[in-house]
Amino acid sequence: MILIISKSEMEDTTNQVMDWLDTFNGDYYRLNGEDFMNKADIINGQIQFESFNSEAITVIWNRRWSSRGLINFENEEYYDALGAKNSSTLLRSLRQENGILRSFLHSKLNSKVWTTRPEKTSANKIKNLEIAKSCNLSVPEYIITSNKYKLSQFAKKHERIICKPISETPFFSSSIENDIVETLILYTKSFTANQIEEEIEDTFFKSLFQQQIIKEFEIRVFYLNDTCYSMAIFSQNDKQTQVDFRNYNDAKPNRTVPFILPKEVEENVKKFCRKAEYNIGSLDLIKSTDGKYYFLEINPVGQFGMVSYPCNYNLEKKLAKYLIDENKKVK
C-alpha cells in the first residue's frame, strides 16, 4: 500500500495525485498530520489508526504534515494573558511532544521506500551548497557571518549581495481592523556595498549572504526518479520579481516556459540529487547573464504544480505512476 503523508487543508496537489492513483486502481491511504495527532493512538508500541496497518505499507509519499499550528487561541486575550515568555514555553513543549510522536511514526516506517526520507524533509542549505559544488555545479559565493567588517569586505568584492533565510521563510501577520490584515514581506533582500556600510547596525544575527547573480532567467527543476523537468522563469524584466520571483505580479505574471537543461548541467543536477539522497525535489537554478548556470537551493518536499501546469508536464500523473511502480517493486 502507498501511504501519502499530507495535510488536511489547502493541499490540492495531493488531491490531484489521488485522482491519478484512482485511475490506476492504486492501493493508497492518505494520512494527514492532523489525523495522526487527533485520531491515532499508540498502544504498546503499535500505532492504531482506523484501517492503517504499518505492515501493509510499502512506499511513502512524504508531502506535508499539518496545516494548523499546534495551538489555536480562539480567544487571543488568553494568549496575551499568558505573556510572550510563557506562550513560547507552551509552544516549545507542544512542539517537543509532537516531534517525538512524529519521529516514532517515522521509526515505525523507517524501512519503507520514501520519496523524501523524514530526516531529509527540511533541507540544510549550507550542506547542499557544498554537495552541489562537489558535483561541479556553480554556486554563488557566500558568507555566513555576524561580523559587519567581514560582510562589508564581501559586499565590496561583489558589488551587490543578497541575504536570505538559511532555513525557511517565516510568515508574520497581524489584524489591524476586523477585516484588514497586515503581513510582513520577507523575501530575499538585496544590498549594495554602500548600503551595508551605511545602513547596517554593527551587530546582527548570523545570516547567509550570497553574491547577487545577474540573471538572464531563473530555472525551476522538478526532479523525480532520475528525470529532470525544467521550466524557465523570465523574472528579470519585472522590477517586482527581479530579486525574488515569489513576489508575484498577478496582473502580468512572469513568463514560464518549458526548458531543457544543457546536458552537462542536467547530469550534475542528477548527480547532486543522488549524492544528497533526494528521490524527489524542487531545485532553483539561475542562468546568469555571463552564461553560467548557478545552483541556488533544493526544496525536498517541493511544489511541482507550478512547474507541472505551465509546462504541461503532468507531473501529478508521473508521480502517481512512480508510486504505483515502487509499490509493485516491493510487493
Next chain:
Amino acid sequence: MNKSNYIRLFANCIPVKGAKNVIVCDIQRSTYFEIDMVLHDILVAHSNKTIEEIIEFYGKEYEDEILNQLDQLQKEELVHLTTENHLFPKLDLTWETPSVITNMIIEYGDYFQEKETEIVNDLIKLGVQYLELRFYVDVSNETLQNILQSIQKTKIVGIYLVLQNFPYEDIDKFLIENQRVMSILLSNATDAEDERYKDYNKISVVKHKIVNNKNCGIICQNSFQVNLDLFTESQQFNSCLNKKLSIIENGDIKNCPSIPEALGNIKETTLTEIFDSKEEDVNKYWNITKDQIEVCKDCEFRYICTDCRAFRESDNIYSKPLKCNYNPYNGKWEDNLRGSK
C-alpha cells in the same frame, strides 16, 4: 536588439493561422493578439534563423520594419531573444485527464429523487469535475440544498446552476456556504430580480425563459476562452462533447442534452453501465476535432472556441456549427445568425 540572437515566441504564446487572419493565443495570460501574416512566417517558418539571417532572407530594405515589429512583440512580452534556441522546446500539446467523464449536465426531472444516490456514486466513480445543473421548473430551497449537499461527496469542483427561480433570501450566505457554485443563470427574470443581482458577478439573469435545451449552441466571441486545457483538448478531441455526459429531464442519458441520440434511460440503467456497455456510442463525437470540421478548420479561433455538433449546418457530421456567424474567409462576423430563432 542583438541581431545574432534567435527570436522565439514564448512556448505558451502559440500562433494559429486561419484562412485570412493569424492570431497568437497567449494561453498563460488568457488573451489573444492578431498578427500580420508575414510576421507569422518570420516567427514560424524562419524560427531556426537568427534575426540577422531573417533580415538577409527578406532583404536589407525591410530591416527597419522587421526590427520594429519584433521590438513591438518583445514589448508585449510575446517573444524572447536567445542564443540557445534548442533549449526552449515547444509546449507539449497532449491533453490528459484522470477522469472518465470530466463534465456533466443534469436536467432535473421526476427521475431524480429516486436515483439520486446512484447518480452521486457514479459521479464519484467517473471522476466528474464540473457539473451544470438545470431546472426548467421552479425549485424549492430544500430540494436544491439536498442536491448540493450530496454533490459535496463527489470530486466536483465547480457547479453551474440554471434556475427559473432563486429560492434563497440571503444571497451572500448561499454563495459562502456553497463555494463550489461558480455561477447561477436565472432565467425568466423580472426587472426587480435584474436589479437585485446586478452586483453579483456569479449571478447572471436573462429576461427570456429557458425552457429546454434548444437554446444551446450559440457560438460568439463571449464564449471564447484562451487557456492551456481548452487549447490542448481541442487538438485531439471535440472541444464541447469530449468526456461529457448528460441526463435530460425525462431521464434519457445522452452525450449532450441537445443531440437526438439517447444512450439509455436512467430509470432502467446507470451512468457507469452505459459507459461500460456502450462506450462506442457514448464517445461517437468525442474525437471530432476542429481540424476536421468544415470552415472551422480554416478558422483562427478553432482552439479557443467550443464546438457544437447538436446544431449544425447539414446532416454531414463534419459540417459547421449552425449558430456560428463568423466567416474566417473574410474575417467578419455576419449580422444575421443563420438558423437561430
Next chain:
Amino acid sequence: MKTKKLNKKGALKESIEHLENQLPLFFKNPEIKEQSAKIDVSNFLGLDEFPVYNSKRSACRPCYKPISKIHFINE
C-alpha cells in the same frame, strides 16, 4: 465566538525593527502588505470540504470551458 485582538497599524513592522540588531539581515526593512480579509462573495474562488479526498478545505474552480452554451444569447 472567536475574538480577534486588533493591533495598531504598523505595530508589527515596528516590533521587528526594534529587534533588528538581534535578527538575521533578511529581516531588514521589511515591506508591509495590507490585505483585506473580507470575502468578496461574488468573485471569491472558495475552499470547500472534500471528504472523498479526506480534505477539509480544497480549492473550487470554474471549468476551463463553457460546459454548455445555453447561457449565451444571440446579440
